[in-house]
Amino acid sequence: xxxxxxxxxxxxxxxxxxxxxxxxxxxxxxxxxxxxxxxxxxxxxxxxxxxxxxxxxxxxxxxxxxxxxxxxxxxxxxxxxxxxxxxxxxxxxxxxxxxxxxxxxxxxxxxxxxxxxxxxxxxxxxxxxxxxxxxxxxxxxxxxxxxxxxxxxxxxxxxxxxxxxxxxxxxxxxxxxxxxxxxxxxxxxxxxxxxxxxxxxxxxxxxxxxxxxxxxxxxxxxxxxxxxxxxxxxxxxxxxxxxxxxxxxxxxxxxxxxxxxxxxxxxxxxxxxxxxxxxxxxxxxxxxxxxxxxxxxxxxxxxxxxxxxxxxxxxxxxxxxxxxxxxxxxxxxxxxxxxxxxxxxxxxxxxxxxxxxxxxxxxxxxxxxxxxxxxxxxxxxxxxxxxxxxxxxxxxxxxxxxxxxxxxxxxxxxxxxxxxxxxxxxxxxxxxxxxxxxxxxxxxxxxxxxxxxxxxxxxxxxxxxxxxxxxxxxxxxxxxxxxxxxxxxxxxxxxxxxxxxxxxxxxxxxxxxxxxxxxxxxxxxxxxxxxxxxxxxxxxxxxxxxxxxxxxxxxxxxxxxxxx
Numbered sequence: 001x002x003x004x005x006x007x008x009x010x011x012x013x014x015x016x017x018x019x020x021x022x023x024x025x026x027x028x029x030x031x032x033x034x035x036x037x038x039x040x041x042x043x044x045x046x047x048x049x050x051x052x053x054x055x056x057x058x059x060x061x062x063x064x065x066x067x068x069x070x071x072x073x074x075x076x077x078x079x080x081x082x083x084x085x086x087x088x089x090x091x092x093x094x095x096x097x098x099x100x101x102x103x104x105x106x107x108x109x110x111x112x113x114x115x116x117x118x119x120x121x122x123x124x125x126x127x128x129x130x131x132x133x134x135x136x137x138x139x140x141x142x143x144x145x146x147x148x149x150x151x152x153x154x155x156x157x158x159x160x161x162x163x164x165x166x167x168x169x170x171x172x173x174x175x176x177x178x179x180x181x182x183x184x185x186x187x188x189x190x191x192x193x194x195x196x197x198x199x200x201x202x203x204x205x206x207x208x209x210x211x212x213x214x215x216x217x218x219x220x221x222x223x224x225x226x227x228x229x230x231x232x233x234x235x236x237x238x239x240x241x242x243x244x245x246x247x248x249x250x251x252x253x254x255x256x257x258x259x260x261x262x263x264x265x266x267x268x269x270x271x272x273x274x275x276x277x278x279x280x281x282x283x284x285x286x287x288x289x290x291x292x293x294x295x296x297x298x299x300x301x302x303x304x305x306x307x308x309x310x311x312x313x314x315x316x317x318x319x320x321x322x323x324x325x326x327x328x329x330x331x332x333x334x335x336x337x338x339x340x341x342x343x344x345x346x347x348x349x350x351x352x353x354x355x356x357x358x359x360x361x362x363x364x365x366x367x368x369x370x371x372x373x374x375x376x377x378x379x380x381x382x383x384x385x386x387x388x389x390x391x392x393x394x395x396x397x398x399x400x401x402x403x404x405x406x407x408x409x410x411x412x413x414x415x416x417x418x419x420x421x422x423x424x425x426x427x428x429x430x431x432x433x434x435x436x437x438x439x440x441x442x443x444x445x446x447x448x449x450x451x452x453x454x455x456x457x458x459x460x461x462x463x464x465x466x467x468x469x470x471x472x473x474x475x476x477x478x479x480x481x482x483x484x485x486x487x488x489x490x491x492x493x494x495x496x497x498x499x500x501x502x503x504x505x506x507x508x509x510x511x512x513x514x515x516x517x518x519x520x521x522x523x524x525x526x527x528x529x530x531x532x533x534x535x536x537x538x539x540x541x542x543x544x545x546x547x548x549x550x551x552x553x554x555x556x557x558x559x560x561x562x563x564x
Contacts, residue, residue, distance in 0.1 A: 040529035041492050042371045046522045049369055049514050051362040051507040053298065057288030057340070059308070059353040061278035065250055068271030069095065071243045074264050082257055086248040086277065093259070093274055095244035104241055107234035114230040118223035125216040132213055135201065142198035149191040156184035252277045255351060278351060284342045286318060286355045289328065289335040297361050298323060304340055306355040311348060316355075318342040362507050368520060369512040370503070373528035374489050379498045380530055387488065390500050489518075492525040 073095035080092035163180035166172040256276040259265060265272045286306065290298055304318040322339040340357070342349065485505045490498040506514030520526075 038531040039492055039496075039498065039527045040531070041525040042374065042528050044368060044370060044491075044520055044522055044524045044526055045512075046366060046368050047512075048363070048365045049367060049507055049509050049512060050360055050364075051509065053290065053294045053359040053361055055288045055290055055294075055338075055357045055359070057286040057306075057338075057355045057357055059284055059286055059342070059349050059355055060351050061252075061255075061281060062283050062285050062341075063250065063252075063279035064255070064351070065252070065277050065279070066273045067092065067246060067249065067275040067277055068273050069093075069243065069246060069265050069267050070271055071095065071100070071240050072264070072266045072268070073097075073099070073244060075259050075261050078257070078259070078261055080248075080254050080257070080275065082254060084254040086252060086254060088248060088251050090248045091245055092248050092254070093246035095246070095265075097241055097244040100237065100241040100244055103237040104234065107230065107237040111227065111230040111234050114223065114226040118220065118227050121216065121219035121223040125213070125220050128213040128216040139198065139201040142194065142201045146191065146194040146198050149187065149194045153184070153187040153191040156180070156187035160184040246274060248275075248277060250277060250279050252279045253281055281347055281349075281351070282344050284344050284349055284351070285321070286340040286342055286357065288338045288340060288355070288357050290338050290359075292327070292334040292336065295323070295336045295338075298338060298359060303360040304357060305360070306340075306357040308349065308353045308355055310350070310353060316342060316349065364507060364514050367506065368515040368522055370489055370515055370520060370526055371512055371528055372508065372510070374526035375487050375505075375513065377490055377527050377529065379490060379527070382498075387500060391488075391502065484516075489520060490527040491520070492527055498527055 075093060076096045077094040078092070079090075079094070080086055084092075086092060160180045160183070163172055163177045167174065167177040254275055255278045257274070258272075258276075259274050265274070298320070300320045302320060304320060305315050306318065307313075307315060318340040320338060321341045324337040324339065326337070328335045328337065486502060487505060488500050488502055491501055493499040501518060501520050503518030503520050504516045506516040508514070
């Protein structure tokens with residue numbers, strides 16, 4: 001008797017078998033991977049390393065002039081537009097000149113009136129001078145008359161004296177004596193009258209000189225000052241009239257135009273900007289903000305390269321022209337402006353573009369380099385004593401850097417705490433399920449390291465790249481120089497066991513570091529990560545990978561190989 005199962009039961013039996021087979025395979029792989037430690041390695045390679053400082057800056061013309069208006073008015077005409085090439089002195093705009101022409105005409109009329117007033121004052125001065133001359137002539141005439149009358153008085157006096165002497169002798173009569181005395185008195189009276197007239201003429205001369213002439217001369221000076229004032233007002237009106245014609249102050253290209261015909265510009269407290277003219281776009285500048293931590297290694301000999309988003313993949317070069325001493329402090333971040341000259345013969349670069357700068361500080365070609373992740377690795381369960389024993393066995397116990405305390409325990413994660421410079425918190429890098437994060441895979445770790453190097457970030461536990469946030473519009477990043485530091489790197493030996501190698505570091509680019517000294521050879525496998533063994537995992541984390549456990553898809557799970 002044949003027993004036949006229905007289709008539904010067959011499906012259930014087949015599914016149960018598949019589940020049992022999957023569970024068996026999972027248990028097999030789990031036991032296989034739990035039997036030994038899994039190391040994540042990266043190959044030691046030879047290549048080029050550059051120590052660079054990265055920053056952002058803004059492209060701008062070497063000379064940029066804002067053309068404004070010194071007078072208020074209405075734009076009546078525009079003779080330049082965006083991207084127009086202009087020459088020095090070329091008219092680019094015109095304001096309505098009617099008001100200023102009227103002011104010039106008014107100033108000219110005031111000048112003519114002032115000149116007429118000056119002429120009238122000068123005529124008064126001439127009249128006053130004529131009066132003074134007449135007074136002086138009267139004084140001279142009075143002096144002459146006084147002199148004549150003095151002579152007559154003296155003659156009459158002498159005659160009187162002779163008559164008196166003769167009268168005493170009885171030669172002349174008393175009548176003749178009286179006649180001589182009367183003549184003398186008349187001559188003396190005429191002399192006194194002439195002296196009074198002379199005094200009067202002198203007073204008249206002095207009054208005419210002090211009052212009339214001085215007043216007339218003061219009026220002339222006032223009229224002259226009025227003429228100068230009106231001439232200055234005329235010149236001011238003419239200058240304001242000339243300012244209605246806007247000319248280019250330099251040869252260049254119009255970068256921006258901020259007004260249109262018919263628009264009114266008001267120049268009250270400051271001149272409004274009508275145009276922005278760049279002098280020569282064939283030569284430009286990049287103003288970069290360099291962090292204070294990096295400014296010490298920047299000098300004019302550094303090689304500068306940069307890219308702009310408008311031309312992806314195309315590199316441009318520049319030279320450092322100036323390092324400005326004026327610090328910029330934005331949100332407690334101190335940066336310095338570095339001026340970089342850039343040649344732009346093809347006019348590809350435009351003002352205002354953001355330049356992503358790379359300043360080459362040091363460069364090494366064809367050197368052995370080790371991944372930075374290997375500098376942070378310490379095997380599980382490795383103590384300082386075990387490390388020293390292994391180093392003695394490798395013949396490297398006496399190669400500790402000078403000044404390092406041999407009895408001191410290495411301090412993982414800090415370069416100054418020992419040779420390892422490993423990550424103190426490696427165990428903290430585990431997932432809750434006990435499995436190493438997938439980011440520890442060599443390819444992903446290298447990709448993330450490159451991304452961190454491009455962004456300028458510091459990998460955890462490493463004295464490598466660091467980023468300082470700059471002010472708005474600019475930031476700078478750096479890859480730290482680790483030259484001279486001694487570290488321990490673990491390599492995978494022939495017995496699949498980690499072996500320590502002491503090396504001295506050179507420069508780093510944030511992803512790899514130069515091996516300046518040491519017995520690390522090209523082609524060896526440096527250990528950059530480690531998965532926990534089954535014994536080291538927490539009890540609650542021993543779940544078959546692939547069934548919701550953290551190991552699914554990663555090392556030790558389905559599809560997970562031994563990345564070496």
